[in-house]
């Protein structure tokens with residue numbers, strides 16, 4: 001078993017618009033974790049996105065890129081907004097450059113219906129969505145989105161390339177995450193091996209890694225098109241870990257976000273290695289990672305204190321889990337969020353922001369979560 005880290009060093013990049021509003025609230029939860037556990041998180045605040053463009057005429061500076069390579073984790077808010085509409089480089093490019101520098105190849109998006117409120121907000125029928133709990137891993141540094149592209153007036157070609165090390169390392173992330181549960185949860189590897197040569201190699205190498213390194217984890221293969229349908233009709237069939245390439249992962253992760261119907265609730269992690277291996281290991285024995293909500297900077301509601309802080313707070317929980325091995329604290333934060341989201345359903349006061357159909361402010365929601373985390377830790 002891994003020992004929980006006693007904190008570590010984080011780079012905080014709040015970004016633009018609601019980014020700083022929700023990051024501030026999430027860090028109050030981190031303060032509570034520090035007080036309760038004695039862990040100490042050294043926080044370095046810097047700029048990325050439109051704020052960096054305004055100050056440095058670049059979406060991220062070399063200094064910040066260097067820092068992102070040296071810390072145990074990066075905690076990111078959101079970047080961009082209409083005021084930088086025509087700016088070059090665009091504000092979003094800062095995060096892409098950080099991703100590349102950190103080599104965070106595994107993008108994790110949990111899809112977990114942990115609260116009654118989430119079930120109720122989903123556009124999918126309750127009996128179909130209740131109990132869904134999977135982790136989708138998207139390979140994020142290779143595949144069809146990279147490589148030498150050909151673009152002519154009447155011809156175009158995107159090479160869809162993967163080589164063994166890229167497939168092996170993301171397969172290892174899937175195996176390692178499956179092993180975090182006891183007994184291990186099943187893993188689905190998603191591809192189009194019926195038509196793509198690339199997918200056939202993907203399938204063969206993933207199978208090899210599981211046979212050799214994760215013999216006790218059940219691996220199944222699933223075609224991407226069929227999974228897209230089953231996500232809507234029978235999503236609980238995939239409770240466990242799903243691992244797929246960049247293109248399928250891009251599409252399927254948006255689909256899985258759509259299942260919840262609430263942008264303000266969805267966290268994400270991007271890891272540079274697999275938990276429990278040497279690859280991507282940080283200075284405190286966790287995995288180097290970048291954590292950010294799925295939502296953007298929401299310029300339409302920024303400055304009014306109306307943003308839902310939950311996605312950012314749940315991203316903090318993911319950071320504690322993967323970069324600092326603080327599983328108990330991560331569990332408590334997730335439990336606290338579910339409790340607050342369900343306060344009305346459980347006969348208490350409604351504490352919901354506008355995106356959830358309520359009238360609470362960022363502060364109301366954050367304070368309720370903080371109180372619950374304090375109670376649990």
Ligand code: ATP
Pocket residue numbers: 018079080263264294295296297298299300301306307308309311353355
């Ligand atoms: P981006 O290109 O950065 O993804 P976007 O406009 O596509 O930007 P968001 O910035 O996420 O996406 O905003 C989409 C909608 O969801 C907006 O109406 C925004 O107000 C709302 N929204 C996003 N995040 C939150 C949040 N945390 N709380 C409340 N509403 C939110």
Ligand code: MG
Pocket residue numbers: 296
């Ligand atoms: Mg968007």
